[in-house]
Amino acid sequence: QSALTQPPSASGSPGQSVTISCTGTSSDVGGYNYVSWYQQHPGKAPKVMIYEVSKRPSGIPDRFSGSKSGNTASLTVSGLQAEDEADYYCSSYAGSSNFVFGGGTKLTVL
Amino acid sequence: EAQLVQSGAEVKKPGESLRISCEGSGYNFNNYWINWVRQMPGKGLEWMGRIDPSNSYTNYNPSFQGHVTISTDKSISTAYLQWSSLKASDTAMYFCARLTSGFQAFDYWGQGTLVTVSS
Numbered sequence: 001q002s003a004l005t006q007p008p009s010a011s012g013s014p015g016q017s018v019t020i021s022c023t024g025t026s027s028d029v030g031g032y033n034y035v036s037w038y039q040q041h042p043g044k045a046p047k048v049m050i051y052e053v054s055k056r057p058s059g060i061p062d063r064f065s066g067s068k069s070g071n072t073a074s075l076t077v078s079g080l081q082a083e084d085e086a087d088y089y090c091s092s093y094a095g096s097s098n099f100v101f102g103g104g105t106k107l108t109v110l
Numbered sequence: 111e112a113q114l115v116q117s118g119a120e121v122k123k124p125g126e127s128l129r130i131s132c133e134g135s136g137y138n139f140n141n142y143w144i145n146w147v148r149q150m151p152g153k154g155l156e157w158m159g160r161i162d163p164s165n166s167y168t169n170y171n172p173s174f175q176g177h178v179t180i181s182t183d184k185s186i187s188t189a190y191l192q193w194s195s196l197k198a199s200d201t202a203m204y205f206c207a208r209l210t211s212g213f214q215a216f217d218y219w220g221q222g223t224l225v226t227v228s229s
Contacts, residue, residue, distance in 0.1 A: 048215045099213075
């Protein structure tokens with residue numbers, strides 16, 4: 001199973017919006033609504049920000065939103081704040097109890 | 111609240127064996143799959159495999175199949191990741207993560223165990 005494709009970097013100024021894409025295939029992203037997004041700060045464990053494509057866990061600000069079209073999922077961070085600077089990873093169910101992560105995107109708040 | 115606590119950092123030589131652990135608390139350990147995720151230095155997350163603690167059924171990412179073994183001791187709410195013969199390329203941070211029922215997301219993560227393999 002191949003990693004999902006994410007851009008290596010993204011950036012935006014405070015208050016702006018940025019969208020990170022995650023491209024897979026019909027066997028993972030396109031085949032299931034089990035796409036999730038994780039935020040990882042340096043030296044920390046990942047934290048789930050979005051699950052089931054567009055749902056936010058309790059405590060996650062509504063500045064974070066998710067969507068999917070075909071084989072590509074997207075994470076949008078609106079109203080960028082300094083603390084949003086982190087690595088972001090998408091993940092998808094890939095069938096037969098398997099999962100796959102994206103390569104990760106480093107988000108820089110300018 | 112649920113919590114996963116992993117064993118401490120390890121320094122090993124190539125060819126040595128190793129088992130690291132992940133202890134769950136604050137929830138019914140049997141009801142949620144435990145997954146292992148590798149993060150090599152400066153690199154991204156890689157799903158290695160998972161175990162269902164209720165029946166010890168496992169499945170692995172083909173990239174890791176045959177090189178690692180995932181197991182569990184549900185009597186002490188602990189999952190394990192083990193190697194019989196480490197390689198230098200196994201140097202990485204390893205995370206355990208709980209999968210929500212229904213495959214929605216990895217909702218709780220351990221703090222990570224750093225494994226360093228060097229001669």
